[in-house]
Amino acid sequence: MKIAVDAMGGDYAPEEVVIGAINAVKEYKLDVVLVGDETKIRKVLQDQHVKESERLSIAHASEVIEMGEHPAQAIRKKKDASIVVATRLARDGKCDAVVAPGSTGAAVAAALLGLGRIKGIERPCIATPIPSKRGITVLLDSGANSNSKPKHMVEAAIMGSHYAKYILGIEKPQIGLLNIGEEATKGNELCQQTYPLLEKLKTISFYGNVEGRDIPNGTVDVVVCDGFVGNVILKFGEGLGMFIYQLVRDAIKRSGFIAKLGAMAIYPALKSLKKQLDFTEYGGAPLLGVNGSFIICHGSSKAKAIKNAIRVAGELVEQDVTGHIRTSIEEEEVEQYDSES
Template sequence: MKIIIDAMGGDNAPHEIVKGAVDGLKSCKAEVVLVGRQDVIEQELAKYPDHDKSRITVVNATEVIDNNESPVFALRRKKDSSIVKALALVKGNDDAALISAGSTGALFAGGLLLCGRLKGIDRPALATTLPAKKGPTLLLDSGANVDSDVEHLVGFAVLGKAYMKTVFGIEDPTIGLINNGAEEKKGNNLTKAAHQALKNDPNLNFVGNVEPRYSYDNQADVLVCDGFAGNAILKTSEGIGMYIMGSLKDEIKSSKLAMLGALFMKKALKSLKNRFNYDYYGGAPLLGVDANIIKIHGSSKSSAVVYAMIQADKMMEGKVLSAIKQNVNEMAPQAEADQ
C-alpha cells in the first residue's frame, strides 16, 4: 500500500506536509510517496535524520498549481505539477491513496479528467465526516460543486450511502436533505425538486429535510446538499468553534478564580478543544472518481496530515474504492429497473 502526498499543496507546504508525512509513518502501515520539488523535499526530510528512509520515496515535480489558477487550464498546461503527477499514481488503484491540501478545484477537475468518474455518477463530491452527538454523520457535497442539479444531489446520496455502508458498516443509512426548513414544501426550486426525487427513489432511505442547525444531531446518517451550502456549513461550524474556544479562553483569564476552576476542568477543556479541531477528523474523500483521494484543509498543519494518513490506511485496507464501486453498481441497475 502507498500513500501519495502532494508535498507542495497548501498554505504550509512543504515543511508542515513533510513533517506530517514523517510523523505519520508511526501510525500507518503504508509506504509514503512525496510528490513535489525533489530538492526542497529532501531539504525538509534532512531535518528528520531518524525517519525510516526505506518507507519514504520522492517523486520530482517541478510545478505547482495554486488556488488562483483556472483548474482545467492549469492541469493541461502544468503537466509536471505535483497534483497531476500524484493523480497518475492513484488512478483505479485500491492500494494507493492521495492526500492533498492544495487547490480543491484542481483536485476535483484532475480527479474527473485524469482518474475518471465511477459508472452511474454524474458528479463527484467531497464528503466530510461531522462529529455528531451519537456517531458520525456524512455531509456531501462539502465544496466540490458550488452549482448542482437534482440528478447531482441524488448521486451524492448514492455515494454517501455506499460510503457509510462500506466504512461505518451502516446497512441502510438514512438520507437527509439540507434545507431552510423541515417541511416538504420549504426551500428553493432545487431543494423542492430534489426532495421529491429522493423521496421517490426506492433505493434510498430518505427521511426528509434537515435544517443546518441540526447537522450535528444525527437526524440522518448522510446529509445531502450542493457544495456551496455544504462548504458554508463547514466554515460556519469552524468559525463558531474558534469563537467558543476564544471566548472560553478570555473568560478563564478574566479572574484567578476562573483560572483555578479551569485547572480542575483541564481534561474536559482539552477534549472540547479537540472536538472543534478539524485536524482530528482526517480529510474529506472525493467520492465518485476512480481513485482514493483525500482533501485536507488548505491551512493544515502536520497533525492533519497524520490523521489523513491514518484515514487513507484504513480506506486501502478496507478496499473502500472497490466496495463503493460495487455498491454504486448494485444500486444503478435497481434504479433503472424501477423507472
C-alpha cells in the first residue's frame, strides 16, 4: 500500500506534512511518497534524521498551487504542481491513494480532472467527520458543490453510508436529510424533492429529516446537505468553538486568584475535551465519488492531522470504499435520476 502525499499543501508545508508522513510510516503498514520540491522535502527529512527509503520516498514536483489562484485554472495550467503530480501517481496505479492538505478547491479540481468520477456519480462530494454525542457524525457534502440537485443529494446519501459503514465501522448507518423541520413536506425545494428519493433507496437506511441541532446531538450517523450549507455550517462551528474557548479564557483571566487556581485544576479535563472536539483527530475529509481514494486535509493541518489522514487513506483503499460505492450506485440505478429537477 502506497499513499501519495502533497508535501507542499497547507499552511505548515512542507515541515509538518513530512513529519506526519514519517510518523505514519512508523506506525502503520503502508508506504508514503512525498510529492513536491525535493530539495525542501529532503531538508526536512535530514532535520528529522530520517533517510529516504523504499517506504518513504520523494517524487519531485516543481510547481505549487497558491491559495489565491483559481483552482480549476491553476490545475490545468500547472501540470507539474505537487497536487497534480500526486493525483497522477494514483491515476497511473503507482500509488493507491492521495492525501491533499491545503486548498479544498484545488484538491477537488485535481481529483476530478486526474481521477475522474465513478460511473453514475455526477457530483463527488466531501465527507467531514464531526464530533458529536454519537462519537462522530458525518456531514456531507461539506463544500464540493454549492448548487446541488436532488440527484446529487441521493449520491451523497449513498456515498456517506458506505463511508460510515467501512471507515467508521457502523453496521447499518442511519442517514438524515438536513432540513428545518421533521415533516417530509418541510424545507426548501431541494429538500422537498430529495426526501421521497431517499425514501426509495434500497441500499441505505434513511432516518428522515434532521435539524441543525441533530448534528452535535448525533441523532444520525450521516447528515446529507448541499455543499453550500455544509461549508457554512463547518466554518460557523469552527468559529463558534474558538469564540467560546476565548470567552472561557477571558472570563477566567478577569477573575481572581482562586479562579485561576481552579482553572489550573480543571486543565486536564479541558484538555481531554479539546481533544474530543479536535476535528484533526479524525484524519481529514475524503472526497467521495472519484475513481480512487482521495483525502482532503484542512489547510491548518499539523503533523498529527496528516498522519491520521494517511491512515484513513489506507483504510479507504483496504476497505474498497470506492468499489462499494460503485456497486450501490449501479444497484440503485442512480443514473436514471434527472439531474435538472
